[in-house]
Structures are given as structure tokens and as C-alpha cells.
Amino acid sequence: MPSTPWRRRRSTDSPRPAGRRWAGRLRRGGSLARQALLVRVGRRSTETSRAATATRAEVLYTGSEPGLIRTLPAPGVPLDTTPAFDAVPADEESIPATIPLLPGEPTMARRVRFALVNACTLSSLGLGLFAIFLAMAGRPQIAAACLIACVAFDGLDGALARKLGVASPFGAQMDSLADMCSFGLAAPVVVYASLAGRVPPAAAAVAAALVAGCAAIRLARFNVSPKDGRYFSGVPTTMTAAVLALAVLIGLQPLPGFAVLAGVALLAFAMVSSFPYAKLARIIKLPPWLWLLPVVGALQDVRMTFVMVVATYLVSGPIMWMRAKRA
Template sequence: MRRGGSLARQALLVRVGRRNSETGRAATATRAEVIYTGPEPVGSSPAVPAPVAPPAALDEESVPGTIPLLPGAHTMARRASFALVNACTLSSLGLGLLAIFLAMEGQPRIAAGCLVACVAFDGLDGALARKLGVASPFGAQMDSLADMCSFGLAAPVVVYASLVHEVPQSAAALACALVAGCAAIRLARFNVSPKDGRFFCGVPTTMAAAVLALAVLIGLPLPGMAVLAGVALLAFAMVSSFPYAKLARIVKLPPWLWLLPVVGALLQPRMTFVLVVATYLVSGPILWVRAKRA
């Protein structure tokens, strides 16, 4: 009886030991899964993930898909040159805004003088950008926006202020709105079109604004409706496909051709201005016909 009881007690101890060992293995496996969830390499201990370092600060040139404001090396000299060029662009914008204020105060001639200064600064910023080597897509877009404000908005406002007492207000407003709309189309088309080193496609907005400003500044001896017709013609010339020579080609004309407008400006400056502008506007269709025949 004692021997049978000892045998039963040993069998019970064996079953309890097996159950405890299985429980221990399950706990160990569970603890291993908590520490390392991936497949365990053969012959190595479970790997612990390394701590992730915080992302480093990114500048505008290291972020994919961004265009730096100033391409190339960012030295102090190039930064100063870049700031100078953009200061000229902002000066043109500020003078255009001043021209609007002066036109609203009933001083269109002084406002026209501000527009002439806008034209000067607009030519200066491009020349400086090329000479100093800081031309950039940002500068081109900024120049285009400043041109729209100064030449596409300020110029027609000044023209409206100078003609509002001579022609019907609705006619003056329509002609000036036409100038603003055509200037926007002209600038947008210029930004997306391939560039030609010899000719403009249509009259550039800068030249159109210069013509309008000088017309107000010198006071043309023409009826108000005739001036409005010229304003509308100039607006359509901006969006035309006629080729107009750039200034670099105009200055290369024979000297005797320059003598005629110089003498005319001394004798009859107003009529000489009208003839010079009309000749330039007619030159576009003439060049277009010659190109078609060639």
C-alpha cells in the first residue's frame, strides 16, 4: 500500500513538473515576442531597434521641388547685388503706386513723370541683374508683377485722369480697361513664350506705358477722341503677333535716320512724337508682311 502511494505521488509530481515547464516556455516565448517581433536570425540574439535621430533642418535648396530665390553661391556680395536689383524693381512698383495717388488727386502730368521714372527703373533692374550675374526666375516673376502694377494699372489710371474732362467717362473707362486687360495678356504670354533676341512679339508693356506717359506729359495737340483711338490701338498692338524691333536693333540704325527725329523734336516736339510712335506701330505689320513673303 505504501509502495502504491509513493508511485502515485511520483506520477503526480511528474505531471505538475511538465505543466510548470510548459508554462515557463510559453512565458519565455511571449517575452521574446514583446522584445523582438521579427524573425530571429539563426545563431544570434533578438535585435533591438536603434533609436531614430530627429530630422535635420532643411534649407530651400535641399528640399525637392523648390527653386532657390538666388541660384548659385550665397556670398555676401551676391546677396547684396540681389537685394539691389530687387530694390530697383520695388522702386518701380512704388513709383507706379505714387502715380495712381497723384492721378486721383488731379495731377496727371506729375503722375506721368512718375511713370517715366518707372520705365527707367524697369530697364535698370534687368540690366543690373545681367551685369552682376544674379538673374533668377524669382526676379523675372517679380519684374512681371511689378510691370503689371506700374504699366498695366497705373498707366491707364493716369490716362483716364488726363482725359476724363475731355471725353465721355464711359469711353475713357473702356479704353483704359482695354489697356489693362491687354497688358495682362501680353505679360502672361511673354512669361511662357520662347524668347527672340531680335524682335518682340507685340509691343512690350514697358514701351506702351512710356508712350502713354509721354503723351500725357507733353500734352498732345489732338482731340480727346483721337487720343482714345490711339490708346485703343496701342492696347491691341500689345497683344498682336506683329514683330517689333528691340531697342538694341533700333540704336543700330544709320545715323542719318536719327537726325530726322532729333531735328523734329527741336522744331515740333509734339508732332514729332506722334510721327515716331506711328512709325513704330506701323513697322510691326510691315515686318510681318516681309517675313510672310520671305
């Protein structure tokens, strides 16, 4: 049979055998199908990853429709199996979950004891505020006496909380805030008022600001650090405030004003240092003959004995740190 023009054109243009031509067509068709499938799968995976990212990033999101709130899934529930939105009526009032201030059985007796402990903390806070007012009125010595009372109430609330069995995280935070007011703010203001006329106001202001800043750092570090029953890491704010208040009460007029400023700055840096300082319980257990030395010294010269006792305590931290490094 004579070949048609169409067949002659195909045989001229495609010299390959017919089997190879059909195989090429099948390969091209399979490639196109695979590409279309990959595009659809890629789009789905992209949309899924975007939805998961949005669910993780948004903790609480009010959608375009009223009453729809996006929330994170509960712990242990996979993100992919959690619905994106929880239908909550917009007019329904939700009550947030609260943590009880007093852990344990909320009996009336425990509540009274808890209130008594927090009353001591608030008394320390109020006395610190009163000390600021007295210092601003030009009566730094009476303000220093209020600081000594703050120290007493600060030690009393912790002892009562442990004794009465009402210690709580709320009480610890209250105590820290009261310490910042009484020892981190009131004590520097009292020191600033006591140095009026002895040193330049700018120098006194810098020393007071240094005490306040170091006290804030010291309290924040104490709240997040592990507790040691034997030593403090740095001089506590309570002891620093007590030293400053006693220095104002007994009066350090014989010392130059800049020497007093240097002592205030040294106390501030000692608060934020990492040197170990013995707690009061370990100091009380010292041999009795060691207690006789400051007593005899106070009978001779109270001011010099006070300075020597404070200097000895400040030096004890670096000494114990060096001994621990050598061991």
C-alpha cells in the same frame, strides 16, 4: 437478372449510352469550375484596378486612422509596388521643400547684389503705386513723370541682374508683377485722369480697361513664350507705358479727345498682336541720318513729331510681318 424499377426508369428517361452521359456530366462540372474561377479572378482584378485608380487620383489623402497619409510614389517607381499608405506621426511637423531664390553659391557679396537688383524692381513697383495716387489727386503730369521713372528702373534691374550675374527665375517673376502694377494698372489710371473733361468718363474707362487687360495678356504670354533676341512679339508693356506717359507730359490738347482714345486703343491691341517689333538695341543701330529727322521735327513741332515717331514704330510691325511672309 431482372432490372429494378430504378434502372428501368433511367433507361426509359435517358436513351443515350452510358459513356455519353458521363461525358456530359464532366463537361457540366468543368464549366461550373471555370465559371467559379473566372468570377474570383474578375473580383481580384476589379479590386486591383480600383486601388490603382484611387492611388493615382489622390495626391494627398488623410485616412480614417490618424497619422496615415496616402502619397503618390516617387518618379520611376511602379504604382503596384508602392505601399498605399505611409505611416507618418500626426504630431510630427513636416518642413516643406523650398527653392532658393538666388541660384548658385549664397555668398554675402552675391546676396548684396541680388538685394540691389530687387530693390530696383521694388522701386518701380512703388513709383507705379505713387503714380496712381497722384492721378487720383488730379495731378496726371507728375504721375506721368513717375511712370517715366518706372520705365528707367525697369530697364535698370534687368541690366544689373545680367551685369552682376544674379539673374534668377524669382527676379523674372518679380519684374513681371512690378510691370503689371506700374504699366498695366498705373499707366491706364494716369491716362484716365488726363482725359477727364475731354471725353465721356465711360469712354475713358473703357480705354483704360482695354490697356490693363491687354497688358496682362501681353505679360502672361511673354512669360511662357520662347525669347527672341532681335524682335518683340507685339509692343512691350514698357514701351506702351512710356508712350502714354510722354503723351500726357507733352500734352496732346490740339488733337480731338476721341483721336486720343483711338490711339490708346491702337496701342493696347498692338501689345497683344503677333507682329514683330524691333528691340531698342536694334533701333539704336539705325543710320545716324535717320535720327536727325525726329530731332529736326521736334524743333519745329514736338507733338506732331512724337505722333509721327509712334505711328512709324507701330506700322513697322505689320511691314516686317509681311516681308517675312513673302520670303
